[in-house]
Every structure is written in C-alpha cells, then in structure tokens.
Amino acid sequence: MKKKNFIPIAKEVIETELKSLKKLKSSINNSFNKAVEAIINCKNGKVIISGVGKSGIIGKKISSTFASVGIPSFFVDAAACSHGDLGQISSNDILILISFSGESAELKNIIQYVKRNKKITLISIVSKKNSILYKSSDISLLIPNVLEAGPGNIVPSSSTVVQLSLGDALAISTMNYRKFGKLDFKKFHPSGSLGAKLKTVEDLMIKGNNIPFINENIFMKIALKIMNKFNQGVLIVRNKKKQTSGIISDGDIKRISEKNSNIKNLITKNIMKKNPISVDRDMLAAQALSIMNSKKVTCLCVHNKNNRKKTIGIITIHNILQANIR
Secondary structure, rough: OOOOOOOEEEEEHHHHHHHHHHHHHHHHHHHHHHHHHHOOOOOOOOEEEEOOOHHHHHHHHHHHHHHHHHHHHHEEEEEHHHOOHHHHHOOOOOEEEOOOOOOOOHHHHHHHHHHHHHOOOEEEOOOOOOOOHHHHEEEEEEEEOOOOOHHHHHOOOHEEEEEEEHHHHHHHHHHHHHHOOOHHHHHOOHHHHHHHHEEHHHHEEEEHHHEEEEEOOOOOOHHHHHHHHOOOEEEEOOOOOOEEEEEEEEEHHHHHHHOOOOHHHHHHOOOOOOOOOOEEOOEEEHHHHHHHHHHHHHHHHEEEEEEOOOOOEEEEHHHHHHHHHO
C-alpha cells in the first residue's frame, strides 16, 4: 500500500469536534440547572438513560458515569422498551432520553408510557425543537446542530461527542453539589488500578496489637527483641502518657551499631528519631508513598484527624507496593 499521511485528517476531525463542543458550551442555559436539580431531588427513584443506535451507546456511558458517582442509574435500550422493558421504568424515576433528531420511531412508545405516569420526570437531550421528544419532555436540553466530521456530514461523530459531554456535565454537576469526594468514589471502584490508586492509608496500615510499640525508657536489648518479634523493621517509641515521641528503624540500628558496639545497653530515647512523620488515616496511600520518597523514609506513623501524638497505625513502603501502588 502506498504510504499516505493521515495526520491532517485526524486533526481535521478533532477540530470539527472541538467546534461542536464550543457551540454546546454557548448553548447551556437554565434548562441545565433544572435538569441537575431534578436529578439531585430524585431521592426515591433511579436515573434511567435510554436511546437508540449511537445515542444509545452514549447513553450507556452516561449511565455508567452516574452510577460511578453514587447516583443509582442504568441504561435501557429504547427498542427493547416496546417488548417488555418499559417495566424497568417506574414512579419517581427520572428518564433521560437521548436522540439527535427526537423523532425515532422507538421513542414514541416510551414517551406515551411516561406521559401516562405523571410521577416519571422526562428529560430529553435532543437537537430539534419541533420534535416529538422535545415537545413531550418535562425538561429539554437542546443541543446545537453540529457538523459531523468526515465526508458528507453523515457519520455520527460531533453529535455523539456533544451528547457525551453534556451527560458528563450533568453527572459532575450533581457530584459537585453532593460533595462526592475521593473516599466516596473509592467505594464504587474497589478493584483494578483505579481502586488501587484510591486506597487510603487506613486500608493498608498495620494496626492494633500488630504495632511494635515500645517505651522510651527501656534498654535497647529489650527493644531489639521486640523488633525481632514483630518483624516490621521499625519500632514506635512512646512516653509514659502513651504519646508517640520517636521512631527507630532497623537502618538506624545498623548505623548506630557501627559507631557503638554496646548498643544493647543504650536507652531507646537516646537513639530514637524524635517527632516521626505522621499522616492522617484518610490520606491516599499514593500520597503517603510520595511523602516516603521525598523524605527518604520507609515507614510513616498514622493518626486520626489532628491527634498526631496518638499513633493508631503504621504504614510501610512494603504495604503500599504490595497493594500495587506505584
């Protein structure tokens, strides 16, 4: 095959789609606020997305995004609704119908069903004001007429990009209002690389009776036995008030042993590193790893809220790497 440069075509497609997104940005109005408010107020129902063809594929992604931010949602195929799947849509639900033309034959049965059930809110994402979908909707999100990328303006491309972007805007606006943060997001993404990135220090830390605590006034010969027993490569030193006052790592012991052959007769508080680095239990493990790398340490103490002197756990670089966090 004769070599051909396709890069200009790629750039032209992207430029065409960028123009369509700019048109969408300019078209956002108060109907968008009404749609977000309806979703926020949907306490006893679900957000159901439906569409036909390419719009249906986009609808599946939008529904998945809603579910991932804690909004109960699923996709129902518009064509299947005429063969029994209408039963999935019930009172108090919000139905978001996506159709560029708003005139697809498959939509009519859904619209009639929704209109008979006054407790279902119909939100449309549609490009034609005179369409049956636009006129039948409780809230209509009118997307601009856009030029499709490629020859003949026939391949759904810019139109589906616009639909997808509007769906993302709805989900993220709702997420923002509900103050849905990283810890909430983690609940719905427990597996895979994303789940690993969202793990917190508390998910991975060593806690309870597995923390190698020692008193700051004991001899190192006792401390060394405790270190061997716990096999964590570190000791957390506390004062008589049970407050964390220092930390001793196996690396510290090796360095001191090179200078002092009688380390066993030393008191722990005389060789410990004072004021060890402590992180909040809700910190992302990836952030804790970054702190370890920048401070050149392999273990951090863990506290709850602002109580830094009360160690509730320890997290080591091995805990983090074993969780596949890099």
